[in-house]
Amino acid sequence: MPQCRICGSAIEAFMSFGKMPISNGFLRPDEFDNEYFFELAPAICGNCAMLQIIEQPDPAKMFHENYAFFSGTSKYMKVHFAEFATAIQKHHLARYDDPFVVELGSNDGIMLRVFADENIRHLGIEPSKNVAEAACARGVNTICEFFSEDVATQIVLQHGQADALLAANVMCHIPDLASVAKGAQALLKPRGILVFEDPYLGDVVGKTSYDQIYDEHVFVFSALSVANAFGRHGFELVNVEPQITHGGSMRYTLAKKGAKQPSNAVALLIAKETELGMDRAETFDTFRQNCETSRDQLMAVLNDLREKGAKVAGYGATSKSTTVMNYCGITADHITFISDTTPTKQGKYSPGAHVPVRPYEEFIANYPHYTVLFAWNHSREIMEKEKDYTAAGGKWINFVPKVNIQE
Ligand code: SAH
Ligand code: TMP
Ligand code: ZN
Numbered sequence: 001m002p003q004c005r006i007c008g009s010a011i012e013a014f015m016s017f018g019k020m021p022i023s024n025g026f027l028r029p030d031e032f033d034n035e036y037f038f039e040l041a042p043a044i045c046g047n048c049a050m051l052q053i054i055e056q057p058d059p060a061k062m063f064h065e066n067y068a069f070f071s072g073t074s075k076y077m078k079v080h081f082a083e084f085a086t087a088i089q090k091h092h093l094a095r096y097d098d099p100f101v102v103e104l105g106s107n108d109g110i111m112l113r114v115f116a117d118e119n120i121r122h123l124g125i126e127p128s129k130n131v132a133e134a135a136c137a138r139g140v141n142t143i144c145e146f147f148s149e150d151v152a153t154q155i156v157l158q159h160g161q162a163d164a165l166l167a168a169n170v171m172c173h174i175p176d177l178a179s180v181a182k183g184a185q186a187l188l189k190p191r192g193i194l195v196f197e198d199p200y201l202g203d204v205v206g207k208t209s210y211d212q213i214y215d216e217h218v219f220v221f222s223a224l225s226v227a228n229a230f231g232r233h234g235f236e237l238v239n240v241e242p243q244i245t246h247g248g249s250m251r252y253t254l255a256k257k258g259a260k261q262p263s264n265a266v267a268l269l270i271a272k273e274t275e276l277g278m279d280r281a282e283t284f285d286t287f288r289q290n291c292e293t294s295r296d297q298l299m300a301v302l303n304d305l306r307e308k309g310a311k312v313a314g315y316g317a318t319s320k321s322t323t324v325m326n327y328c329g330i331t332a333d334h335i336t337f338i339s340d341t342t343p344t345k346q347g348k349y350s351p352g353a354h355v356p357v358r359p360y361e362e363f364i365a366n367y368p369h370y371t372v373l374f375a376w377n378h379s380r381e382i383m384e385k386e387k388d389y390t391a392a393g394g395k396w397i398n399f400v401p402k403v404n405i406q407e
Contacts, residue, residue: 002054004045005175005218006229013041013054014281015288017327021351022061023214023319024068028348035352036061040323042213042220042284049224049279051201056175056218059127059146063173067128068344069319071110076381078110080245081168084197085114088164092193093120099163102155102187104147104180104196105170109135116140123159125151130344147174152183161189167196169246172219181233185256194235194254201225201278203248207401208290210327211320212247222278223269226252238262240269247377247400295328297403302334305370312397313368314338315382316375317345317357324374324399325353332356335372339363363389370405372397 001010020040027035041054071077093099099120106112106124108131115122116139124142126132135142145151155162165184174180184194199212201222212220219225227237238260239253277283305312314321317340324330330353337358338350345357363371367389373396375382383390390396396406 002043004043004048004050005052006050006177006225006232007045007048009045009047011043011045011052011054013043014284015291016041017210017213017323019352020215020326021322022057023216023322023351024062025351026068026317026345026348026357027351027354029354032349032354037352038215040213040215040327044279044281044284045225046279046281048228049222049273050229051220051222051225051284053213053215053218057215059173059175062216063128063146065129066344067131068342069107070131070134070342070344071107072134073341074378074381076378077245080243081111082114084166084168084251085111088166088195089115089118089120093163096163100159100161101164101166102162104165104167105173106135106140106142107131109138109140109142111166111168112140112142113138121159123155125155147183148176148179149183149186152187156187161192162187163189163192165192165194167194169198169249171196172198172221173216175218177219177229178233181230181235184254185234188256190256191259192256193238193260194230195251197243197245197249197251199246200242200248200250202250202273202276205276205278205283205287207247208287208294209247209400210287210291210294211318211323211400214319214323216319221250221252222273223250223252223266224273224279226254227266227270230254236260236262237266240265245377291327294399294403298324298397298399299328299330301397301403301405302330302372306334310370311336311368312370312372313363314355314372314374315363316340316373316378317342317350318374318377320377321374322351322353325350325355330355330372336368337362338374339371367392367394369393370395370397372399376400 017040019037132144235254241251243249317338
């Protein structure tokens with residue numbers, strides 16, 4: 001029986017999405033035969049409420065010198081991270097002399113550049129070399145490492161303890177959360193804070209956004225599971241702030257036990273999650289049924305369009321779309337290409353389904369009749385940008401929260 005990665009209790013998958021490739025593993029035709037697959041099967045721990053995938057590929061297979069995701073591709077995410085950094089600066093760092101801020105998974109420096117520009121002492125910990133280099137080139141101090149207790153000890157030796165440890169869309173990637181929590185204890189000053197945000201389980205369940213479950217996302221957090229996981233290592237959840245990013249995220253603030261007074265928002269959210277059953281098997285049984293319905297409806301639409309000979313494309317070769325395409329069985333017969341603005345993805349093929357990824361310019365030059373909005377989490381930005389497509393009669397196919405064709 002598999003064991004919970006947090007508390008060691010026995011866990012069991014509540015569903016399987018089937019065999020999955022590396023979600024950001026865009027590839028060339030000569031690599032198709034050697035593609036790596038694992039079984040994507042999530043479980044909820046009845047003891048500590050952590051949603052987790054049972055099998056996760058080795059992190060070195062996912063985060064390396066050719067990591068395909070550059071944070072800076074979304075203009076709204078740039079604004080979001082500028083606001084995140086400013087809030088930390090104003091509400092926390094401003095009261096200290098010469099503060100020091102560390103970020104895990106700092107990618108191309110989308111958030112730390114704000115601190116760098118203000119001459120605030122900062123350090124990014126980023127294991128994917130290509131994105132780490134992009135950050136350094138932008139003047140953001142970055143070391144190319146996976147964060148761990150050992151790395152934390154090294155940082156303290158070199159730079160002293162930190163006032164804030166930040167992380168966005170990366171804590172849920174790290175299977176050994178105990179090492180992160182112990183590292184954070186060592187790294188932070190007594191009144192230092194650990195602030196991280198990730199896609200929120202309440203949104204995933206509420207919107208059937210099952211595509212948030214993929215290889216990199218070993219966990220999908222709730223306030224319940226975060227309080228339990230970090231509570232085991234001397235941290236207390238002192239604030240929670242919902243975010244609209246990535247289709248619904250939560251920002252968690254943790255402090256060393258007893259250092260800060262928890263806000264009312266924490267107790268309220270924990271009560272709400274308990275009422276909604278975010279720790280109960282029945283909730284995830286319903287979720288599984290909702291995933292199956294979503295899959296069947298999306299395939300009914302795509303099969304119908306294929307029969308009619310309509311030209312269908314995808315928008316955004318997101319890591320999330322790897323789960324959707326491989327779980328639903330979408331192939332290059334359904335979708336002729338996926339448009340994406342990321343140069344390293346262009347000219348390659350999507351993981352598992354092997355749908356060509358083409359430059360955005362091709363989408364503009366030859367509008368498809370229908371477009372599956374894989375990057376639905378950036379919908380506001382994309383709808384603003386693609387008014388001409390809609391005006392020209394192009395239709396969007398959505399699947400979160402419900403499958404529909406947007407007329
Ligand atoms: N914070 C950015 C990037 C998120 S993508 C944003 O929100 O847009 C996740 C990043 O975390 C990747 O760049 C990946 O290389 C990095 N990462 C993965 N495991 C890590 C670990 N153990 N320690 C630090 N960074 C890690
Ligand atoms: P994400 O959902 O993991 O943030 O990935 C978004 C992907 O979509 C990324 O590969 C960039 C791509 N993208 C576009 O092609 N056009 C856009 O307008 C946006 C916002 C993203
Ligand atoms: Zn557990």
